[in-house]
Amino acid sequence: MARKRHEISNRMLLVWLTLAGGILLLTPQKITGKFQGAFTHAFRFPLRLGRSITLSARMTDTAAYTSRRTAEQYENHIANLAAELEQKNRQIETLAKIRYRQHGLAGTALVMADVITANLVGSRNELLINRGQNDGLQVEQFVLGENCIIGTVSYVWARQAKVKLVTDSSSRLAVIPTKSGQKPVWMFGDGNGQAVIRWAKTKPAIGEQVLAQKYPGFLDCPMIAGRVSECKRNDQNALLWDIMVRPGCDVAMLPSVTVIVTNPGR
Amino acid sequence: MHWLRFVVLLTVATLLQADLLNAIEVAGIKPDLHLILLALFAIFCEPKEAIITSFSIGLAADLIGPSMGPGTLSFGLLGTALCYMSKYISLQRMPFQAVAIFVLGFAAAVFAYLLSIFQTQPAYQKTFGALFGTPLYSAIVGPFLFLPIAWWMHIRIQRRRSRRRSNYL
Numbered sequence: 001m002a003r004k005r006h007e008i009s010n011r012m013l014l015v016w017l018t019l020a021g022g023i024l025l026l027t028p029q030k031i032t033g034k035f036q037g038a039f040t041h042a043f044r045f046p047l048r049l050g051r052s053i054t055l056s057a058r059m060t061d062t063a064a065y066t067s068r069r070t071a072e073q074y075e076n077h078i079a080n081l082a083a084e085l086e087q088k089n090r091q092i093e094t095l096a097k098i099r100y101r102q103h104g105l106a107g108t109a110l111v112m113a114d115v116i117t118a119n120l121v122g123s124r125n126e127l128l129i130n131r132g133q134n135d136g137l138q139v140e141q142f143v144l145g146e147n148c149i150i151g152t153v154s155y156v157w158a159r160q161a162k163v164k165l166v167t168d169s170s171s172r173l174a175v176i177p178t179k180s181g182q183k184p185v186w187m188f189g190d191g192n193g194q195a196v197i198r199w200a201k202t203k204p205a206i207g208e209q210v211l212a213q214k215y216p217g218f219l220d221c222p223m224i225a226g227r228v229s230e231c232k233r234n235d236q237n238a239l240l241w242d243i244m245v246r247p248g249c250d251v252a253m254l255p256s257v258t259v260i261v262t263n264p265g266r
Numbered sequence: 267m268h269w270l271r272f273v274v275l276l277t278v279a280t281l282l283q284a285d286l287l288n289a290i291e292v293a294g295i296k297p298d299l300h301l302i303l304l305a306l307f308a309i310f311c312e313p314k315e316a317i318i319t320s321f322s323i324g325l326a327a328d329l330i331g332p333s334m335g336p337g338t339l340s341f342g343l344l345g346t347a348l349c350y351m352s353k354y355i356s357l358q359r360m361p362f363q364a365v366a367i368f369v370l371g372f373a374a375a376v377f378a379y380l381l382s383i384f385q386t387q388p389a390y391q392k393t394f395g396a397l398f399g400t401p402l403y404s405a406i407v408g409p410f411l412f413l414p415i416a417w418w419m420h421i422r423i424q425r426r427r428s429r430r431r432s433n434y435l
Binding site: 022027 | 277280281282284285286288289294313314317318321324325328329330332333334335336338339342343346381384385
């Protein structure tokens with residue numbers, strides 16, 4: 001009899017667990033994110049092991065991959081320098097006799113971080129990295145992969161951070177197509193490994209560089225964020241273009257990334 | 267129910283799901299181990315065990331998911347519903363189990379998306395991959411994983427043989 005008194009019916013169990021799930025659903029993500037952070041922190045070693053196994057499984061031809069990666073690095077670096085030079089020239093034209101910094105990333109701290117997990121399936125395109133608030137990371141800071149802007153920090157824990165890639169379906173980044181126009185436009189992630197610039201008035205050339213617009217406090221000069229991969233007529237207005245943008249590097253294969261910390265001392 | 271074995275199984279499945287399964291993804295779609303576990307426990311366990319395991323699996327899926335809550339509720343409620351439905355529908359054969367996994371995955375994706383609307387930062391998206399791709403891949407792989415998982419959990423699975431073969435024997 002005493003044992004029976006403690007038994008809980010299936011219906012009550014279902015109600016209690018549903019209530020618990022509802023509370024979890026309505027709790028702010030800032031709090032529930034700590035549970036996710038605790039899990040990834042507790043199991044960081046097996047997660048890293050899994051990541052390295054995934055990378056090695058994908059790396060079929062090491063030599064070809066290394067040369068492609070090096071080429072991508074150089075191409076992106078050249079594109080960044082060209083964009084920086086162009087910006088400097090424009091500044092010199094308009095604001096002569098003012099002293100500038102020699103380099104777009106001067107005064108910033110570049111924090112190297114290893115990728116713990118890469119979630120690139122479906123509409124979610126995120127990386128989990130092993131640097132966090134203790135290393136000076138903040139939300140909205142830009143993240144580089146192979147010298148190319150690949151995303152922004154979207155969530156920060158003490159020792160880990162989540163990076164939302166430019167291809168994530170909820171990502172939005174102000175960019176400048178280099179040749180087709182100098183006005184910044186929004187680039188949205190399409191969740192299929194690419195990003196898209198909608199409603200463009202001019203059609204850019206395939207392979208044209210797309211630069212992330214400078215964002216005071218987070219990015220001091222434009223940097224490459226991808227290249228035009230395809231141009232399609234807009235479904236609603238045939239006079240406008242939807243421009244598909246491919247990231248400047250293969251994000252799935254990145255073992256590490258670099259976070260731009262513009263105010264390292266703060 | 268061997269709960270310690272269940273915790274070990276769920277932890278391993280969550281760690282595999284987090285990154286390792288990316289190695290076998292096809293066109294950006296990978297199977298969902300949590301969905302397969304959910305279907306297994308919902309079909310072959312008693313209602314009370316099925317309720318607890320469904321919510322636990324949903325919680326584990328949320329831990330590596332975009333946000334906490336939608337997965338717990340959708341997996342928990344749909345797993346419970348499948349458990350009660352399996353009393354009336356025979357899901358002993360592999361094709362039926364595959365169909366159950368697909369329908370369960372599709373419904374869970376839609377339900378999680380609808381629930382995420384209540385959150386301050388909705389993170390779940392309704393894409394072709396999430397709605398159809400992952401459930402389909404899981405439905406193909408799932409029934410083959412039922413046997414080893416059931417062996418580990420000491421769950422008895424009695425699969426019906428085809429009528430012609432049983433007559434022959």
